Amino acid sequence: MPEVSVTVTDKSGQSATTSAAYSVSAPTSELNLPRVAWEGGPQFWSKFPKASAAGWTSPDFFPIAVFLSNAWDADKLKQVGVNTYQAMNHLPESLTYATDRGMFVLPQQNEWTQAQVGDNPNCVGWFVSDECEMGYSDCGTTQEAQIAKQREYVAKCRGYADGRFLQANFGNGVARTWWSPTYFDEHVQLMDCSSADKYCYASPDAAYVIEQSLSWPSPSYSAIRSAAYGWMCDQIRKGQDPADPKPVWTFVEVAKPLATEVGARTITLDELEGAIWSSIIHEARGVCYFQHNNDAENGTYALVDGTPERKARVTSINSKIKSLAPVLNTQSYVHNFGSVDTMLKAKDGYAYIFAGVGVQQSPGSKTFTLPPGVSGTTVEVLFESRFLPVTNGTFTDSFAAEYSSHIYKIAL
Amino acid sequence: MAVPTCSASLDKPAYAVGETMTLTVSYSDADTQQVSVTVQIADKAGNTSAPVTCTAVIDPSTVTTSDSSGRVWTKQSDTGSVAVFTAVA
Numbered sequence: 001m002p003e004v005s006v007t008v009t010d011k012s013g014q015s016a017t018t019s020a021a022y023s024v025s026a027p028t029s030e031l032n033l034p035r036v037a038w039e040g041g042p043q044f045w046s047k048f049p050k051a052s053a054a055g056w057t058s059p060d061f062f063p064i065a066v067f068l069s070n071a072w073d074a075d076k077l078k079q080v081g082v083n084t085y086q087a088m089n090h091l092p093e094s095l096t097y098a099t100d101r102g103m104f105v106l107p108q109q110n111e112w113t114q115a116q117v118g119d120n121p122n123c124v125g126w127f128v129s130d131e132c133e134m135g136y137s138d139c140g141t142t143q144e145a146q147i148a149k150q151r152e153y154v155a156k157c158r159g160y161a162d163g164r165f166l167q168a169n170f171g172n173g174v175a176r177t178w179w180s181p182t183y184f185d186e187h188v189q190l191m192d193c194s195s196a197d198k199y200c201y202a203s204p205d206a207a208y209v210i211e212q213s214l215s216w217p218s219p220s221y222s223a224i225r226s227a228a229y230g231w232m233c234d235q236i237r238k239g240q241d242p243a244d245p246k247p248v249w250t251f252v253e254v255a256k257p258l259a260t261e262v263g264a265r266t267i268t269l270d271e272l273e274g275a276i277w278s279s280i281i282h283e284a285r286g287v288c289y290f291q292h293n294n295d296a297e298n299g300t301y302a303l304v305d306g307t308p309e310r311k312a313r314v315t316s317i318n319s320k321i322k323s324l325a326p327v328l329n330t331q332s333y334v335h336n337f338g339s340v341d342t343m344l345k346a347k348d349g350y351a352y353i354f355a356g357v358g359v360q361q362s363p364g365s366k367t368f369t370l371p372p373g374v375s376g377t378t379v380e381v382l383f384e385s386r387f388l389p390v391t392n393g394t395f396t397d398s399f400a401a402e403y404s405s406h407i408y409k410i411a412l
Numbered sequence: 413m414a415v416p417t418c419s420a421s422l423d424k425p426a427y428a429v430g431e432t433m434t435l436t437v438s439y440s441d442a443d444t445q446q447v448s449v450t451v452q453i454a455d456k457a458g459n460t461s462a463p464v465t466c467t468a469v470i471d472p473s474t475v476t477t478s479d480s481s482g483r484v485w486t487k488q489s490d491t492g493s494v495a496v497f498t499a500v501a
Contacts, residue, residue, distance in 0.1 A: 002481035004499070008418040008439040011471040016416045022433060023426045024481075024501045349428075 031346050031373045031412070036283065036332040039245040044285075048192070049163030051124040054104060062325040063249065063286035064318050066303060067169075067197075068108070071098040073304045078103065080303050080311055081318025086167065086195070086249075086288045087127040092116045099123065106167050109157050110137060125164045125193070126157045131171035133180035133187050147183035154190045165192035169251065169288075174198065174235040175213035188239030195288055196236055197251035200228040201271045204263040217360050226274030226403040227341065227359045230282035237283075249286035250279030254314065255302035256295035266295045269313040274356065274403025276317055281343045281354050281405075283332065287321065289314070320383055324407070327352050333371070340366045340399070349412050351376075355397075356405035363404060367396045376411030383407065414442035416473050427501035435485060435497040437475055445470040446492060467492075 003021040045056035055061055065084040066077055071094035084104040088095065090111040098105060099122035106127040107117050117123045129137035132150045139146040150168075157166050172179040173187065174196040180187060188194050198206040200223045210216055210223035215235060229250055236248045252275045256266040267275075276287060291303040299305020303314060321328070326347060333344040341358030344351065351374045357363055370393050379388040379395050384406070388395045397406055418439035427433055447468050453461040469492040477485040477497055485497040 002479065002483070004420070004422075004435055004477055004479045004483075004485060004497075006418060006420045006435070006437050007476050007478075008416045008437070008441070008473050009476070010413075010416050010441045010443055010473040012413045012443065014413060014415045016418045016439070018418050018420045018437075020420045020422045020435065022422050022424070022501075025426060025428055 031333050031344075031351065031371060033333040033335055033344075033371055033373070036334055036343075037242070037245060038283070038331050039247055039285075041285075041329045041331065044247060045165070048124070048165040050121065051163075051165055053163075054121055054124050056104075056124060059326045059329040062321055062328055063104075064321060065106075065249070065286060065288040067251070067288055067290050067292075069291065069301060069304075071095060073301065074098040074101045074103045076304045080315045081322065082289065082303065084124075084286075086169070087130070088112075095120065095123070109153060114160055114162075119162075123164065125167050126160075128153045128157060128166050128168040128191065130169045131173075131197075132168065133173035133184055134171045136171070143180040143183050146180055147186055150187055150190055167191060167193040167195070167249075170194060170196045170236065171198065172209050174232050175209050176215060176235065176238070177209075177212055185239040188236060189241055189244070191246070193247045193249060193286070194236050194239075195249035195251045195286070196232045197288075197290060198228070198232060199253040199257045199259065199267070199290065200224055201267040201275065202253045202255075202257050202265055203259040203261065205259070205261050221360070225359075226271060226278040226356060226405075227361070228278075229275040230278035230284075230341065230356075231359055233279050233282040233284050247285035248283065249288050250276065250284040251288045251290060252276055252279070254289050254291040255293040255298040255306060255310065257290050258292050258294045260294070266293075266298070269310065270401065271403050273313065273317050274401075274405055276321075277354065277405035277407075278341070278356050278358075280321070280328065281341055281356055281358075283343065287318075320407075324352075324382075335371045337368045337370075338366065340368065342368075344371070346412060351408075351410045351412055353408040353410070354405070355399075355408065357399050357402050363399045363401050365396055365398050367394050368408075369394050370410070374410050374412055378410075380409040381406055382409055416441040418475075429501055431501045433499050433501050435477070435499070437495040437497070438493065439473060439475060439495070440493060441473050443471065444473055444492070 003019045005019040007017045009015040042057045045051040065086040066082045068087040087108040105123045106125040108127040132139040139149040168191045173184040200207040207223040291301045293302040341356045343354040420437045423434040450465045452463040475495045483499045485499045488496045
């Protein structure tokens with residue numbers, strides 16, 4: 001412990017000395033606020049030896065996945081920041097092509113056999129099913145048949161006892177309306193990690209499903225907005241056992257996700273980024289891109305064959321996520337900043353506020369009221385080269401559109 | 413000749429990096445005299461001004477600091493009996 005010594009000396013040279021000790025600690029990372037319930041962040045993966053050994057427990061790691069894609073595209077997918085295949089096109093000889101390049105794979109259990117996957121250390125989980133609650137993945141036409149098949153799939157994969165986690169994607173079930181209403185929660189609870197893919201921007205039909213949900217404000221309130229993607233994360237979490245929380249991943253379309261109905265279109269780049277951050281603000285622990293495309297500009301696989309601008313934007317988003325992974329992998333705090341959708345984190349002496357325009361909120365000027373314990377007088381707006389002043393414990397910023405989002409960093 | 417006496421206290425026992433630390437030193441020396449001079453002006457008519465007092469220390473003592481961690485303490489004030497220093501934690 002350091003100490004400061006004080007000496008008082010008079011004109012005759014006589015002196016007296018005393019001292020005072022003190023301690024100096026690193027800046028606190030803690031805020032004195034309630035915490036948002038969570039599953040443990042990266043430590044959740046320590047339950048699964050394959051994922052743990054592969055580094056998924058690292059606070060620097062954040063899953064960024066692509067749905068059902070080709071192993072041969074591993075280098076191009078890595079280039080845009082993808083690190084995981086959430087299902088992979090079934091060409092058995094190609095699996096190690098991707099994993100040798102550092103990619104993680106969740107092989108779909110209905111195509112990849114245990115023997116084909118073997119002990120591959122980068123195959124960290126099994127993709128159990130896609131939209132089983134809607135009857136896909138050979139799950140049948142009644143909700144009883146669907147949950148029975150899901151249980152069967154899970155029992156098979158658990159039976160492997162191979163240290164891999166189980167992941168599934170869901171569809172219309174997140175609306176909690178017509179699709180497997182009795183068993184949707186069980187579908188979710190059977191998994192170690194879940195996602196849902198309703199492409200609200202690109203598909204009017206998908207947005208319609210969300211708008212009919214009793215959890216959505218009203219059928220007349222459009223779900224063609226970034227907030228719908230964060231809302232879906234909350235909807236999946238509703239299906240979980242609160243005593244046994246698990247990671248939720250978001251699913252966002254990269255271009256025009258094979259949508260053919262009237263009004264179907266390509267998601268804009270701003271919308272794409274807004275959907276990702278809305279999901280993360282709603283505690284998504286992973287991102288999955290649906291890159292299959294049927295517009296004229298972005299090829300079959302938009303992360304591989306898309307326009308340079310589209311790939312550059314996705315690369316930029318993923319780079320931001322990767323650089324913020326140590327922050328994202330901390331437990332959030334509860335704080336109401338005002339009429340804005342937020343997630344509050346603290347790390348190494350700084351508060352981080354992730355903010356967007358939420359359900360039933362409007363774009364425009366937003367004033368943030370800081371919580372106790374945040375003492376910084378200047379707010380850095382990350383990735384935008386902007387700084388904002390703090391006045392009387394508040395700061396103000398502008399959100400130009402419903403998809404706008406900002407990330408703020410302030411000293412504690 | 414008398415030996416000076418002193419005591420020192422910090423405003424907090426523990427600090428976060430970058431925080432300002434404040435050290436207050438109280439000291440005295442019997443050989444040091446503090447002189448106060450009070451001036452009051454009176455005119456021929458008997459009107460008097462308000463009194464003004466100045467103080468000075470004769471043979472003042474010096475107060476110095478040293479820090480085991482190498483931090484530099486800066487004197488902010490010294491009345492002759494109380495000195496205040498600050499440093500950055």
